[in-house]
Amino acid sequence: MLTTGFRARRAGRARDGADGAAPGRLPEVLVLLCSVGASVATVAQPFALGRTLDLLLRDGNGEADGAAGHWLALSAALLLGELLLDSLTSLFTGRCNAVWTASLRSRAFDGLLRAVPDHARPFAPGDVGTRLTLNAADAGGAPAARAALAASMVTPVGALAALAVVDVWVAACVLAGLPALVLVLRTFARDTGASVAAYQNAQSQIASRLLEALEGAATIAAAGTGARERARVLAPLGRLAALGRRMWALHGRALGRSGVLVPLLTLAATAVGGLRLASGALSVGGLLAVCRYAQLTAGVGGAASLLGAVVRGREARNRTLALARMPTLVYGTRRLPPTGPGDLELCGVRVVRDGRQVLRADGVRVPGGATAAVVGRSGAGKSVLAAVAGRLIDPDEGQVLLDGVRLDRLTREALRTEVAYAFERPAPDEGTVAEAVATGPRQVSPEQVREACRAAGADGFVRRLPSGYDTPLPAAPLSGGEYQRLGLARAFAHAGRLLIMDDATSSLDTATEHEVDRALRHSVRPGTRLVVAHRPSVAARADLVIWLEDGGVRAVAPHRELWDTAGYRAVFGAGSTEAAAPEASTARRPRPEEARP
Ligand SMILES: Nc1ncnc2c1ncn2[C@@H]1O[C@H](COP(=O)(O)OP(=O)(O)OP(=O)(O)O)[C@@H](O)[C@H]1O
DSSP states (O other), X not given: OHHHHHHHHHHHHHHHTTTSOOOOSHHHHHHHHHHHHHHHHHHHHHXXXXXHHHHHHHHHTTOOOSHHHHHHHHHHHHHHHHHHHHHHHHHHHHHHHHHHHHHHHHHHHHHHHHBOHHHHTTSOHHHHHHIIIIIHHHHHHHHHHHHHHHHHHHHHHHHHHHHHHHOHHHHHHHHHHHHHHHHHHXXXXXXXXXXHHHHHHHHHHHHHHHHHHHHTXXXXXXXXXXXXXXXXXXXXXXXXXXXXXXXXXXXXXXXXHHHHHHHHHHHHHHHHHHHHHHTTSSOHHHHHHHHHHHHHHHGGGGGHHHHHHHHHHHHHHHHHHTTTTSOBOOOOSBOOXXXXXXXXXXXXXXXXXXXXXXXXXXXXXXXXXXXXEEEESTTSSHHHHHHHHTTSSOOSEEEEEETTEEGGGBOHHHHHHHEEEEESSOOOOSSBHHHHHHOSSSOOOHHHHHHHHHHTTOHHHHHTSTTGGGSBGGGSOOOHHHHHHHHHHHHHHTOOSEEEEESTTTTSOHHHXXXXXXXXXXXXXXXXXXXXXXXXXXXXXXXXXXXXXXXXXXXXXOHHHHTTSHHHHHHTOTTOSOOOOGGGOOSOOOOGGGSOO
């Protein structure tokens, strides 16, 4: 029963496009059918009205046979049909826009979350926000606009055909003027395309800068640089306004040109129709019909707005789906040996970014069960090494082995259950505190959640929250350090044979960090630890240190051996007195051959 309900919900979501599946052509086809139906009704009306008028005039001459009544009824039915179909078109257009927007947004969002982090890096948060909101909505409107545009061609083409049936000379006159109108539209579409792309880009820039300013609001307030920041955020506004004006000008020019051409065409058609009436080749009703048909044919110029929406939608779709098209990691089929200790080895690893080598690590080995601190100056490549070691990114060259198995050969499940990460800023969660800690690749019991929180030094403040572990995270007033400890607890609860902590204790005071370190050794699943460290005390407690310099491994050795090197001490600040005594560590030291410089 539950499964059926779930399937039904999935099917509903797929229909709505909310799960990223393309909604199919049905919504678009419905818009097209209703619009075409309305256009056909529009085209048929002048003919029916003209016929009605001629029959009524004939009836007035005493030749009544009831046919006028039928034609009058048909005219009324066509008018009502047009109104009804227009309403349905609006309804289906709204639905089509909604499902396409939801589908594009979901695809882009899923792609963003699945992407290799490095590839997502060039997209600033504000830019991502613009792509997922404004651009996705514009792109979602394109299919319905395209259908409406195709349907809008039915009226002029149908009117031209009807015109040819009623009077071929008037039709020829209108046909002669049409290329000018088509040229106006083509020019409009071409010029608008370039402006729209630049406009959407400028919107993104403003959003990105605004978000940066919000993130640094405290610094801006403290430095009193509000005015400067405001100018920086709004700098692209001038360009945005200029592009907006240009697009309005293009739109206005297209409307203006077609606004001149349409009356001229109608006038010419009426003049030719008048001559045809005078020569007896056309009836009064026929003249009424040709005037209306000439107007409808010239209505092709009115497609400029729809064409604008299609062009805008095309650019917006490219921008939105750029997020969905980012490369993702491809997983293998292998599993890890069940009882492996968590031996980690980096062989010939090289990572290149923007043509620059940002990490080179060859023959670096962390024995199973050991704790390795990764140290180095800012920008030395610590986070890159941490990302490569747990396969958040793949190296450009070389390979990383865990218990002798290449990480890129592992299944996704094997990788994510055996390698856990904790970062400086944990991912936000909407659920309760307990759910936030329990969420992950493993099934975690409430007791394990509490145990992980105790190990991370989070149990005390969590129990003081209004509803303890059941407090919704968004309603929990947590400091940066407390939030970080919850992130640690989550990593501890899901710790595999390798646990990587990248700046995950940066907001903790030294005493708490020490306690967390002790708990990590005794209360969390034993395994290999890779800890990005900035404090010498953390390096001193580790079994070995991987010292990075300018993207290369300078040495791999215990802290006490490296401390004699001035360059190593300089990493922690010259003259640092926080160099924890080597005996502070109670953990097993790696054998000399395990710590290869
Ligand atoms: N995706 C990327 N594109 C371009 N450069 C990158 C990318 N990832 C990392 N880098 C560069 O690689 C170098 C190392 O970055 P990394 O984040 O590993 O430094 P770090 O040692 O962790 O520094 P910090 O202690 O300041 O966090 C930096 O110069 C960084 O700019």
